[in-house]
Amino acid sequence: MYAFDYAKPASLDEAARLLADDPEAKALAGGQTYIPTLKQRLAQPTRLVDLAGIPDLATIKEEGDGLAVGAMTTHKAVAASPVVQRAFPELAYLASLIGDPAVRAMGTIGGSVANNDPAADYPVVVLTLDATVRTTKGEHRGSDFFPGMFETALEPDELIREFHIPVPEAAAWEKFRNPASRYALVSVLLVRTKDGEIRCGVGGAGPTCFRATAIEDALRSSFAPEALDGVTIDAGDLNEDIHATAAYRAHLIPVLAKRCVRRMLRR
Ligand SMILES: Cc1cc2nc3c(=O)[nH]c(=O)nc-3n(C[C@H](O)[C@H](O)[C@H](O)COP(=O)(O)OP(=O)(O)OC[C@H]3O[C@@H](n4cnc5c(N)ncnc54)[C@H](O)[C@@H]3O)c2cc1C
Structure with missing residues (x-):
């Protein structure tokens, strides 16, 4: 140091x-x-x-059609929050799978989103639900917040205060984890918004999180696992490293999306 x-x-x-x-x-x-x-x-x-x-940066409350979550809220607090478990249980589940107990006790949603590691989990939520990122300089939309790997729309002296996360009507989260780090090789968040829109966010696979529009289009026609049978994802822009090839990551995306569909249909 x-x-x-x-x-x-x-x-x-x-x-x-x-x-x-x-x-x-x-x-x-x-x-x-x-x-x-x-x-x-x-x-x-x-x-x-x-x-x-700084006081009041680790609060979780219901606000309008969503949840207001302070930037310093730890993953452990999100996972254990009765408010999150009731309003958006899949978010509590997502938080419970981050890293290990020590990481969950210390790591924060603000740090995770500001860092925008390609394999991080919360950026997928912020992007997919177009959450509002409230900062010391104003607000950003989640859909515009992640321009590239480890990059965000934040200016160097801009700090995240809290997130407003719209609660979807239904959601399922699937994460194919690296067994050593617990980071995602690929993760998929499938949601049906309160307006009935199907959205599919992907993490771990590319330089930054993205929406899998081919999956969204197929599920819009028919919300069934079989609707994804012919859907392929182009591996060209995906990450390739010692943990997985780009082709393997591309293969995993519809596989995880199908699991999400099955779980949403079972509920
Ligand atoms: C072993 C291990 C396993 C992990 N597994 C996972 C996983 O499975 N899934 C996952 O999503 N993450 C995982 N993580 C990441 C972890 O969950 C943290 O979220 C992440 O390290 C950043 O959060 P932090 O609060 O520790 O931020 P810090 O490390 O303190 O900060 C990270 C960056 O964010 C900036 N920053 C922090 N807060 C703010 C703010 N409010 N406004 C603006 N900038 C800010 C800092 O300046 C810094 O650049 C893992 C980490 C480790 C060490």
């Missing part, structure tokens, strides 16, 4: 000001990604701006 200063502001506005004053300063949430990055000397911030001392 390189040496750095440390600040623990008492408000999000003060945190944003500290970041605006120094372009080399960096926010810290649960530290599950950023602390290992520092340990490996892959980043050299002048100052860490720790968000852990």
Whole structure:
């Protein structure tokens, strides 16, 4: 680790000001990604701006047609929340499958979405449901928030305050996990929105999460697993690494989507 200063502001506005004053300063949430990055000397911030001392950033409440979830809410809190379990049980299930107990106890939804790891789970939710990302500078739409791998629409001194996640009428989440890291090789979130729209978000497979429109089109005609029988996904733009080829990831997407359809039909 390189040496750095440390600040623990008492408000999000003060945190944003500290970041605006120094372009080399960096926010810290649960530290599950950023602390290992520092340990490996892959980043050299002048100052860490720790968000852990800011009150009211870890709240979960129902708001209008959705859930308002504070940026510092841990995965463990989302998984255990009675509000989430009642309104959007598949989101609680998704949170319960992230990493291991230590990662879930410390990792936050804000850190996960701001980091936009291609294999992360919450970005798929934010994209698929077109959640609103509320920040210190205004709002972003989830559908425009993830331009590329590890990139977001955030400016360097912009901090996520909370998310407004519309609750779908029905949803199913399937994740094909790397057994060592528990990150997704491929994940699929299938939803029917309150307007009756079918949406299929995919994580882990490409440089960033995306909507599988071929799957959405097929399911719009017939909401049955067989509707996906002829559907193929182009492997050309997908990730290829030591864990899986692009072709294998492409194969997994309709397989997981079919499992989602079956689960939604069973309920
Ligand atoms: C072993 C392991 C397994 C994991 N498995 C999974 C998995 O299965 N699925 C999954 O989705 N994730 C997984 N993760 C990632 C983890 O869940 C965290 O969500 C992720 O590391 C980032 O969250 P954090 O709160 O720790 O953020 P930090 O590491 O503190 O920060 C990450 C980045 O986000 C920025 N940031 C943090 N908060 C904000 C904010 N409010 N506004 C703007 N920028 C902000 C920071 O500046 C930094 O650049 C895993 C991590 C580990 C170590």
